[in-house]
Amino acid sequence: MKISMDLDPAFSSTLSLSWDDIHRDARTLARKLKAKGTWGGIIAIARGGLVPAAVLARELEIRQVDTVCIASYGDGSRQELEVLKRIQGDGAGWLVVDDLVDTGSTARVVRGMLPGGHYATLYAKPSGKPMVDTYVRDVEQAVWLVFPWDAPEQV
Numbered sequence: 001m002k003i004s005m006d007l008d009p010a011f012s013s014t015l016s017l018s019w020d021d022i023h024r025d026a027r028t029l030a031r032k033l034k035a036k037g038t039w040g041g042i043i044a045i046a047r048g049g050l051v052p053a054a055v056l057a058r059e060l061e062i063r064q065v066d067t068v069c070i071a072s073y074g075d076g077s078r079q080e081l082e083v084l085k086r087i088q089g090d091g092a093g094w095l096v097v098d099d100l101v102d103t104g105s106t107a108r109v110v111r112g113m114l115p116g117g118h119y120a121t122l123y124a125k126p127s128g129k130p131m132v133d134t135y136v137r138d139v140e141q142a143v144w145l146v147f148p149w150d151a152p153e154q155v
Contacts, residue, residue, distance in 0.1 A: 011142050011143065011144040012140075012142040012143070013140075013142065013143050013144070014143070014144045014145075014146055015139070015143050015144070015145050015146065016146040016151065017145060017146065017147055017148060018148055019148045022051060022052070022055075022099075022122065022147070022148060023055060025052075025122045025123075025136045025137060026051075026052045026055035026056060026059070026122060027055065027059055028136045029052065029056065029120060029121075029122060029134065029135070029136050030055070030056050030059035030060055031059075032134050032136070033056070033060060033095065033118075033120060033134060034059075034060060036118070036134070039060065039062060039093060039094060039095050039118070040064060040092075040093035040094050041062055041063075041064030041065060041066065041093075041094050041095070042056055042057055042060075042062050042064070042065045042066070042094065042095045042096075042097055043065075043066050043067065043068055043087060043091060043094050043095065043096045043097065043114065043117060044065065044066070044067050044068075044097050044098075045067070045068050045070060045096065045097065045098040045106065045110060046067045046068065046069040046070070046085075047149075048098050048099035048100060048147070049067075049097040049098040049099055049121075050067070051099070051149065052097050052098070052099055052121075052122055053065060053095075053097040056095065056097060056120075062095075066087050067085060067087075068083070068085060068086060068087060068096075068110055068113065068114070069083070069084040069085035070082065070083055070084065070106055070109065070110070071084055072106070079105065081105060081106060081109055083109065083113070086113055087113075087114075089114075089116075090114055090115055090116040090117075091113075091114030091115065091116045091117025092116030092117070093116070094114070094116075094117050094118070095117065095118050095120055096110060096114055096117035096118065096119045096120065097120050097121070098110075098119075098120075098121045099121065099122050099123065099147060100121055100122065100123045100124070100125070100128075100139070100145060101119075101121045101123070101124045101125065101128030101129065101131055101132045101135070102125050102127065102128050103125075103127045103128055104127055104128030104129075104130065104131040105128075107119060107128055107131035107132065108131060111131060118133045118134065119131060119132050119133050119134075120132070120133060120134045120135065121134075121135045121136075122135065122136050122137065123135065123136065123137050123138075123139045123145060124137070124138060124139065125138075125139050125140070125141045125143075126138075126140075126141050127141055
C-alpha cells in the first residue's frame with residue numbers, strides 16, 4: 001500500500017539527541033505508560049520505534065514485541081509511505097511505539113491498521129500530536145530532530 005502526501009520542507013533549527021536523551025525519555029515514557037495499566041505487548045514502528053520499544057519492553061517487563069514496517073520516500077515536496085509488514089489484529093491492549101510523531105502521516109496509517117492500539121512516542125510535534133495517546137516531550141514543528149542512530153559517525 002502506498003500513500004502520497006505533501007511535506008513541509010521548512011526547518012528552522014536542528015536538535016541533536018544523544019543515546020542518554022533517548023534512554024532517559026524512554027524511561028519517562030515507561031513510567032507514564034505503567035500508570036495507565038498493563039499491556040499485552042509492544043508493536044514497534046520500524047525503524048524509529050525499535051530503540052524506544054526495546055527500552056519500554058525492558059522497563060515494563062513486556063516480552064511480546066512485534067513490528068509494523070513502513071518505508072517513506074520523498075523528494076522534499078512529496079512523501080510516499082509504503083507498508084512493508086503488517087500484523088494481525090486491531091492492536092487492542094497493545095502499545096504502538098515510535099520515536100516521533102511529526103506530521104502524523106505515519107501515525108494515521110498505523111492507526112488505520114491498529115485502531116485499538118495505544119499510540120506512544122518519545123516526541124510529538126504539533127501537526128502530529130492529535131494522533132498520539134502518550135508522549136514525553138513537545139517539539140516545535142520547524143525543528144529537525146537528529147537521532148543518535150541517524151547521526152554521522154564520529155570516531
